[in-house]
C-alpha cells in the first residue's frame with residue numbers, strides 16, 4: 014500500500030472521505046504490525062477518513078508468515094513462557110488487534126460507536142462447531158477487552174446460533190463468509206432474536222454493534238467461470254450468459270440490501286430501535302477485483318449506499334482514492350438487479366449451489382491459510398527454542414517419504430489432529446478411545462498440583478529413607494525404572510529400585526539390597542488388581558512388619574486409581590499416603606501422571622522442571638500445530654505408514670547409553686498399544702546395532718540420542734544404516750531431563766501410529782487372555798497343592814521340551830540341537846525371534862541373553878527380542894500374542910534354586926512364575942504362534958551356557 018508516499022491523499026476531493034456523505038463507511042481489509050506501528054494506519058484515518066479495520070486468517074497469514082515484524086516479540090514471549098504455536102499466534106494477533114483498536118478508538122468515540130471497529134476472526138477450524146465458536150468468541154472478547162472490537166464469526170449453519178448467543182451476551186460481531194441472500198436473512202434474524210432476548214432480560218442493547226460481511230467478488234469469480242465454460246462449449250444461451258458476466262455479484266448484493274431496508278421498516282425492528290439498538294449494517298467484503306478485465310474499483314463504485322460499510326483491500330483502497338467514483342449506486346436500478354437474479358436462475362447458473370460451494374471453499378481456504386500461518390509460527394518457534402525441544406530428523410527412502418507426505422496431507426485436510434485433541438474416537442476405530450485420552454492433559458494437570466509432589470519429596474527427604482522400592486508391573490514400573498536408571502541417586506534422597514518380577518531369586522536379591530526399616534515401599538497398580546504388585550506388597554509388608562511392627566504402614570505408599578482394591582488395602586493397612594492415578598489414562602500412558610511422578614519425587618527428581626520440560630513437548634504437538642510441523646505426529650505417521658505400506662513393522666529402538674532404559678518403557682508403549690488384531694508394531698529394543706548386511710527390509714530404526722553423551726559406535730552404525738537405505742528417525746535430546754519430552758512425544762506418536770494402523774491403541778485384549786490362564790493355574794494350585802501335570806515331548810540331559818501338540822509335531826523331537834534346529838528352521842525373512850526367559854533378570858542373565866540374541870540375529874538375519882518373564886507379559890507380550898503371526902518364540906523356564914512364600918496364599922512366588930510361563934505359552938499356542946518351551950533342570954548358569962551352545966549349533 015502506498016498511502017504513505019502518495020501525494021494526493023487527503024485532498025479536499027478525496028473520494029474516500031466523500032463516502033461518508035453517501036452514508037457508507039470505508040474500512041480497511043488489512044492488518045500488519047509495522048503498518049499500524051509506523052503511523053500508516055493513522056494516516057488513513059486522518060487523511061482518508063478510514064472508519065474501521067477487518068482481518069481474517071489469510072490477512073494474518075500474510076502479516077505474520079513473511080518478514081520479521083514479529084520475531085522480536087516471539088523471542089521475548091518464548092523466553093518466559095511455554096506456548097503452543099496457536100497460543101503464540103493468538104498473543105501476536107491480539108497485540109495487533111489491540112494496537113489497531115487504539116488507533117481506531119477516536120473514530121469509535123466520534124461516531125458514537127457506529128464505526129471505529131477492528132475485527133478479529135475466531136479460528137477457522139471452528140466454522141462448523143457452534144460450541145467451539147461461542148466459547149472462543151467469549152474468550153477473545155474478554156482477552157482483547159476493547160469496546161471497539163468485533164469478533165468475526167462465519168455465518169455458516171453452525172456459526173449463526175453462536176452469533177445469536179454472542180449478540181445476546183452483548184458481544185459485537187462481524188458475521189463473515191455470507192454469500193447468499195438466504196444466509197444473510199438467517200443472520201439478520203439471529204441478530205434481531207439475540208437483541209430481543211437480551212432486551213427481554215432488561216439488559217442494554219445500545220452498545221452492541223454488528224455487521225454482516227457479504228462477499229462479492231468471489232461470486233463473480235465462480236459464476237463468470239461457469240459462463241465462460243458454457244460459452245466455450247457453444248451453449249445455445251451464449252449471448253444471454255455473456256450479458257451476465259460481472260453482474261451477478263453486484264445484483265446479489267443489491268437484492269440483499271433491499272432485504273435490509275425492508276427489515277428495518279418492520280415493527281419488530283422499530284421496537285428494538287426504540288430501545289437503542291443499532292442496525293446490523295451490511296458490509297461489502299471481498300471487494301478487491303479478481304478479474305483484470307473489470308475496473309479495479311468495480312466492487313466499490315457499484316455498491317455505494319447509506320448505512321453500509323465497504324471493507325477494502327489496500328490496492329483497491331489506493332485505486333479508489335485515485336479514480337473511484339461516488340454515486341448512490343446501491344439503490345440504482347434495483348429492478349435491473351432483480352432481473353439479473355432471475356436470469357441467472359433461468360439460465361441454470363445455480364447461484365444457490367455456487368454460494369454453498371463458496372461457503373465450504375471459504376472455510377477451507379481460511380483453514381489452509383491458518384495452517385500455513387501456524388506452520389510459519391511453529392517453524393519460528395522451533396528455530397528459537399532449538400535444543401530446548403527434542404530435535405527429530407527423519408532419513409527415509411524416497412518411497413516412504415512420499416507416502417508419509419501423503420499421509421500428512423490427509424491428516425491436514427481432515428483436521429484429524431484437532432479431532433485427536435478433541436478426544437474424538439473416530440480418529441481410531443470409533444470405539445471407546447475417547448475415554449483413554451486424559452494423558453493429553455495430564456502435564457498441565459500435574460503442574461497445577463506440583464506443590465503436593467514437592468511437599469511429598471521434602472517429607473521423604475526429611476524422614477531419611479535410604480531406599481525406595483517400587484513394586485509394580487508394566488506401565489506402573491517401566492516409567493519409574495527409566496527415571497531410576499537415567500537419573501540415579503539424587504544427593505540427600507533415597508535410591509530408587511524397581512521390582513517387577515515374581516522370580517523368587519530376583520525378589521530375594523532386591524530384599525537383600527534394602528533395609529526395610531529405612532525403605533519407602535511404593536506399591537503401584539492402576540487397577541489395583543494385578544497379581545504381582547499384590548503379592549509383592551504382601552511379601553514386603555510382612556518383611557517390614559517384622560522390624561517396624563504396627564507402624565509398618567507408614568513406610569508404604571500406594572499409587573493407584575481411585576476406588577481400586579489397592580486403595581482399600583492401603584487404607585486398611587494404614588499406608589502413609591495414597592496417590593491417585595487417572596482412570597482415563599491407561600498404564601502405559603501414565604508415566605507423566607502420579608505413576609511416574611510419585612517415584613520421581615520420592616527419589617529427589619525436581620518434578621516441576623521435569624513437567625515443564627514435558628510441557629514443551631505437549632505444546633509442540635498441540636492441536637494448533639499443522640501435521641507437517643508436528644514432529645510427534647511425523648514420527649507416528651512414519652511408523653504407521655512404514656508398517657502398513659512397506660512391511661516395516663519392527664521398530665528398532667536404539668538409545669544412547671545414558672538413556673538406554675527408555676527403550677524398555679517404549680517397548681510396552683508400542684507393543685501393547687499397537688500389537689493386536691493381527692497387526693501392529695514390534696519393538697526391538699537394545700539389540701546392539703550391526704552391519705547393514707544383517708538386516709532385512711522389515712525395520713524402522715528409532716535412535717534416541719543424548720547429544721552430550723553420544724556413542725560414536727552408535728552414530729557410525731546409524732549413519733551406515735541410513736546410507737544403506739534403511740529408514741532412520743533420530744531424536745536428539747539435549748539433556749537427560751528431556752526424557753520427559755520423549756515420554757509425551759512417543760505417546761503422541763503411538764496414538765497417531767495406532768490411527769494409521771486402524772486399531773484401538775488404548776486396549777490390550779490379549780494380555781488379559783494369559784492372565785486368565787495364569788489365574789486358572791494358581792487357583793488349581795491352591796485347590797490341589799500342585800500345578801496340573803504336564804508332559805515334555807522330549808528330554809535331553811538338563812533340558813525338557815514342552816509345546817502344544819501342533820508345535821510339538823512341527824518340532825518332531827530328537828536331541829536338543831535337532832529340536833532347536835526345527836524351531837529356527839521355521840523362521841522366514843521378516844519374522845522375528847522372541848527369547849522369553851523366566852529367570853532372574855540380573856547383569857549376568859542380561860549379558861547372556863544379549864549375546865545369544867545377537868548371534869541369532871547375525872546368523873538368521875532377523876530381528877530378535879530378548880525378554881524376561883513375567884516382566885514382558887505386561888509389555889511386549891500383547892504384541893507377541895495379538896499382533897501379526899510373524900514371531901517365533903523360545904520360552905525358557907528353569908528350576909528355582911530356592912522359593913519364597915506368598916503370605917496368605919498356598920502358592921509360592923515360584924509357583925506363580927511357573928503358572929505365568931505356562932499361561933503365556935498356552936495363549937501363544939492357542940493363537941497359532943510357532944513356539945517352544947525349554948525347561949532347565951539343575952544349576953541355571955550351567956543350563957544357560959549349554960543352551961547357548963546348542964542354539965549356536967542349531968542356527
Ligand SMILES: O=P(O)(O)OC[C@H]1O[C@](O)(CO)[C@@H](O)[C@@H]1O
Pocket residue numbers: 486487488489537538539540541542543546600601685777780886887888
Ligand atoms: O497398573 P496395573 O493395573 O497393575 O497394570 C500393570 C500393567 O498390566 C497391564 O494392564 C497389562 O499387562 C498393563 O497395561 C499395565 O501397565
Ligand SMILES: O=C[C@H](O)[C@H](O)COP(=O)(O)O
Pocket residue numbers: 042067068069071189226228230231297298299300301324
Ligand atoms: O472481511 C473480509 C473478508 O474476509 C475479505 O474481504 C475477503 O476477501 P477476498 O475474497 O478478497 O479474500
